[in-house]
Each structure stands twice: as structure tokens, then as C-alpha cells.
Amino acid sequence: MANPGEALRGKVAIVGAADTEVGVLPGRTPMELCVEAALAAIEDAGLKRTDVDGLLTCNAMAQPLMYHAEAMAEYMQIFPRYCLSVGAGGGTTFSVVHHAASAIVTGMADVVVIAMGDSLRSSLTRDQAMQVQASTGHPQFEQPYGATVPAYYALIAQAHMAEYGTTPEQLAGIAVACRQHAARNPAAQMRELITVEDVLASRLIADPLHLLDCSLVSDGGSAIVLCSAERAADLRHDPVYLLGAGEGHTHEHISAAHSLTTSAAREAGQRAYAMAGLQPTDMDFAQLYDCFTPTVLVELEDLGFCDKGEGGAFVDSGALGPGGALPVNTHGGLLSHCHPGNPGSMFALTESVWQLRHAAGERQVENARCGLVHAQGGIMSSHTALILSREVA
């Protein structure tokens, strides 16, 4: 591998993390949610606004702004020397962590805030939300033929079922495990326990995906603060070090994907493990992008937690739930905690920070030392994997 990222490994730490309330928050604008999360994360780090000289954001679907990051900086009266809003769908979150780390190491900024917020649930009408779901397709080729985002992921599920014998029950098992975690998280939008039968009995959205195979639609905001590992040592909380980061980008449109059942999560993971010098078996938990249940299935395999085609059996083993061999989405994930659109996996990142600070309360993974977080955007298009640890060595 050309660049194993030695210049970045362990050089940067997450020192602040905060979420807003999530779920259904009528009357809260995406800008307010983004700013609330950013200010709370700065406070959590024990820093002041004037310490922040880098700001990375993602545009909000419910309140699109031409200069989003600048607007957030203006609102907070922060005057950064590194300021950018980035758009790679659900993959934006961890991709910008990768960029922020690089910016800190190269001296573009000392203290970087990454903040995102959106209100897909309360600020969009059902028709507008459907437009968002349809707008991911190729504008002429895919979109006019009546496929929406769930249908594209359903193509992945059907292909995995045909190739490896994966069952709808195994897909449902992923949603059940996420809900078990959410039941232990007071902040989660959906906490009532569900069974495989509940998932299969929920209404069909795009065969074989049922309603409960699909993530939530939510309002919420989340933010983190990053700085150098050296500076982190003097701050309020145990630093959470970035040991590995890797990306992989293969296509925009699913019809141009070379495979339906293997994604660039594989390359993203390989690059992150190589940089960290760690293996999948070293991970005490994994937060995997779960916009739909088959996404998690493919990621478990591509990120090396089980062999290709064995994702279904891995789910059946009970590994994903609380106390399992690999707890996945310990906050509840997009399936049960919340999914306000592009900020969605920021909540997986803040949760990982709390897990690695050993401050996750009832859902704490015992002795958690290392975790992998993964996000993807598009239809398995844009992947980033990060490896975080409470130890640099």
C-alpha cells in the first residue's frame, strides 16, 4: 500500500464530543442543531470558541446554505483559518475526520470542530423526503424509472441472498441487535425491543426490505473537537486517538458498481488497519453504517469481521448485540438511535468517544480499548473507516 499513513497515526485525538437531543424536534432548525452540538462539544473539551481555528460541516438538506461552514462560523462568531463544508452523503462524516487529522498534522489548523445537524423529520414534507430518496439515482437513467434509495439497497440484499443463501431472518437480526443496544440508550429515538418476527411482519418497502430493515428519519445534531495528541494530553477528558483512517470510492450509481456484494469498505478497512497496525480481531466494538440492514451485512464481511458470504451466520451467532463478540452500533445506530440524514454517523463517532472514555453508562462495552467506525455515502459508493483507541501504542 502506497501510504500507510504513518504521519497521521496517533498524532490526533478527539477531545470533545456532544449530541443534541434527537428524534422528532419540531421547530428546531438544522442551523440551531448544528450550532448547539458544536458549542456543547467545545464546552465538553474544556475549550473556548476562540481556541477553534478549524471548522468542517456538511450542508443540511432541510436548510441548504450556499456557504454552510461559513454560516455556522458566523453564527458562532468563530473566525477559523480552515473552514469547509463537504458533501459525500452519509460518508461525509468520517471522510472529514480524515481531512481534519491531516489538516492538524500539516499545521492548517490546531483545533478543528466537526459539526453537523439536519431536520429531515420535522422540516421536510413527505413529498420532499421522497424527492430526497429518489434524487440519489442517475438523473436520467435511474431516477425516471421509479427506483428510490431503499430499492437500490434491496438489490444488494437480493444479490447477497442469491449468492450466499443469506435469509431475510438474518437481515432482520441486524435490526434486532441495534434495537437491543438502543434499549440501553436513553437518548435513542426507538427503544422498544423488537423480534425477528416483528421485522418480517412490518410492511414491505422494497423486497426483501421491510420497514424495520430501514433506518429512521430524524432531527438532530452532533459534533466533535479534534486537536493534536500533544495538546490533548492537557485537556479535560481521556483523549481518543485516531490510529487508523482509510477510504475507498468506487462509483456513484449502483448500476456502475462492479459488484453488489463486495464494496469499497474492503479497501477502506484494509487501509485503516494497515495504518493502525491492528486487525479486525483487535476491535472491541464496531459502529457500522446501517442505513439498511444489508449495508451492515456487507460491511461485516468487507471489514474483515467474518468471511465473505458468512455475514448471515455471523449475525446468527449473536455477536452484534450487547455483550456479544463484536457489539455493533452500541448507541442503536441509524436503525434505532436516529438518522437525520448526512449527519447520521456522527452519532456513531460521539458514541465511540464515550465508549473509549469508559463513560457509556449502562451500554459500556467492558474494557473497550479500540473500536472501528465506518460510514458510507451514496449506494455503497463512498467509504471511510476509522480506528479509534484510548491508547496510542
Add this chain to the structure above:
Amino acid sequence: MSDKPLAPAIEGWHTMEVKPHLIGTQCKGCGTYFFPKNQAYCRNPACDSTDFREVELSRSGHIWSYTNACYKPPEPFVAAEPFEPYAIAAVQLEKEQMVVLGQVIEGVSCEQLKVGMPVELVLEPLHETDDDIKMTWKWKPVAP
């Protein structure tokens, strides 16, 4: 449906014969096929050609994967009222080495589809305007 004239929903994407073909392009340098048409830069990383010829693509292929739409998609899609769920297939064309998405013909549901099943291209009405009936391509299972 009325006796209005038939017209393609998108001009130039397929022929209007009873046994229709999708219209794509082929790179004159390396032979790679494209649909929708690519006329600018060849996407093959090993080819730097900018010359393409228009070609009719194979009428048949095999199902790569499939699903259905249980909910009415938003505009620009024109859905029948009341909305009837329809199947969607991603179809691999062997010669062209590409995947073409499309609806499956009316009356065929997911239960009748399998990955690897042979399908052929047909035209079916998408919707009717004041002037004509807009036709589009759909995939139809063929007896193996």
C-alpha cells in the same frame, strides 16, 4: 389506453420496433460499450479515445439482482393511479459487460424472479399525455 400515437418517453434511448434495442455508444478505440450514451471521454482507464459510434445493444441478458417498489416514487416518475407496486431488475448484458436497470413488465412480481434468470427487452406504456402514449423499456422474463 387510447389509439394515440406511440412515442419514446426519452428520445433516442431505444428503438421503437416490436423487438426493441437500447441505443448506446461504443468506444472506437477499445470497444467498451456505454449506456446511457457516452460521447466524450472513454471511461476505460487504459484507453484515451474520444471517438464513439452509436450502437444497438443486446436485447437480452440475465438478472443481476431485483426488487420492487412498494411505494409511489416522486416526480419526475409518472405513476398510475391507484399505484400498483412493480418489480425492478438490474440486468447484465453479457456482450456489453454492463448493467442496465429497468422496470419488469406489468403482471410479473418479485416471487417470479430469480438472480440469473434470462430476460429480454420489450416496450410498455409508461404514461399517456394529451398527444401520445409514452413508451419505455422494460425487462420481460423469457422461458430458458
